[in-house]
Amino acid sequence: MANLLYVSSSPRGDRSVSQAIAGAYADAWRTRNPAGGVDILDVWTEDLPEFGPDALAAKYAGLAGEPLSAGQQRAWDALKAIAKRFHDADVVLIAAPMWNFGVPYKLKQLIDLISQKDILFRFDENGFDGMLKGKKGVLALARGISYGPGEATSEEEFDFQKSYLLMWLKFVGITDVETIVAEKTLLGPEADAAARETGIAKARELGAR
């Protein structure tokens, strides 16, 4: 049975463009995989633990090969349980709005929690090795303005949303990635509607494959 993990990171609910696109992908995927499971991880409603002193100390203790205290172990087990949802998935779908040229801090919190050695990647003298190999990634991204080539806000210079998420997926081993980008969602109702429509159509097509 195939599993889709849908990570949602906009708090805009029904008005969210990234969620509308990712939702269309998930619906098409469900139709294509009727026996499949869909796990929804909404970073705004999920009770994400802080990556605080215990988790941090556990990380460094683990790197040094030292035993963990009870509190550190609890913090480590909590983030491991979240990371397991990524291991259990065949497809990792991430819906993300652009916030200040990057991703919402709650999505970054999730990434900071789970990006751990021997949980999502291995690390030795040869470098990093992602542990989520063989999975498919799908990014459903929304931005208020445009980042086309030659624009004052070119992707090359201003985009820390798509580039960051693609880099992170690659880091954890996911290299087969489809990206759907909806731009100009803040440039009036017509531009917003057009961006949604185009994004949703592409998502339906990709999800049905």
Ligand SMILES: Cc1cc2nc3c(=O)[nH]c(=O)nc-3n(C[C@H](O)[C@H](O)[C@H](O)COP(=O)(O)O)c2cc1C
């Ligand atoms: C806190 C915040 C910061 C934003 N920063 C940017 C930005 O840096 N660049 C941009 O193009 N749009 C920016 N926007 C606009 C959103 O990216 C845009 O409204 C997008 O459609 C949001 O996705 P959503 O509808 O899925 O929430 C920002 C919106 C918010 C709420």
